[in-house]
Amino acid sequence: MGEINIPRDQQDALAAIDTNELDRLIDQSVDREQLDLHRLPLRSCGPYIARKLHYFEQALTEHRQAKAPGKRARTADALRRAGHDLSFAVDAMKRRMETEQKEGQLFYVDDRIMPPYHFDKRLSVRVSYRWRRTVDDEWTLGSIIFVHDVDLRPDYTIPVPKRKPSAAKQEQDRQTKLYQTWEHLMRGALYSVRDYFREGGNGDTIPKTFQATVDSHTRDLNNYSTQFWRQQR
Incomplete structure (x- = not known):
């Protein structure tokens, strides 16, 4: 990501993501305990979103590996929070992109x-x-x-x-x-x-x-x- 501007390639990746589809795939990944986000260009959206995706992947792995009921409850909560954070990050960057594009007219x-x-x-x-x-x-x-x-x-x-x-x-x-x-x-x-x-x-x-x-x-x-x-x- 640039210091104050989102680079063009990252803008293109962000524009290609439908937030409703993202939320659906996040919920699906949580339910199936496997990552179903490969079709979305999340890794091309810049370091902020890539970092949130990495945290979601980590949380998914920890939940999948958890066996004891108490630990699975904790990892399930962590996984849902990581999914929410990923969705929020994409939404925030899309709003920032829209702001930059509007300001870019002047x-x-x-x-x-x-x-x-x-x-x-x-x-x-x-x-x-x-x-x-x-x-x-x-x-x-x-x-x-x-x-x-x-x-x-x-x-x-x-x-x-x-x-x-x-x-x-x-x-x-x-x-x-x-x-x-x-x-x-x-x-x-x-x-x-x-x-x-x-x-x-x-x-x-x-x-x-x-x-x-x-x-x-x-x-x-x-x-x-x-x-x-x-x-x-």
């Missing part, structure tokens, strides 16, 4: 962003998008670059190791920290642009660059760091 935020090969303390993420006010308007293309200067000063709340790490290990740790921070910046940037359009924001007022704000206590990014429109209000 805006689209490209979430295909690759990390750089090497990280410096000054991180940046470019988010590209297209938008229009009505479905009759022409698309307008745009992008915004989010910038964040990472504070690499030592955290004195963490105990100092007895043996000083090698230069190579220190650089490895530094790159790991920068990558994790870049991921945080990237996700925040994507969700901020998407939420801005969801709330009816005007694409013409999106700045070309935005310096991410940081938490005054931790000096790190937080959930509000990439909300560029807060300065417009």
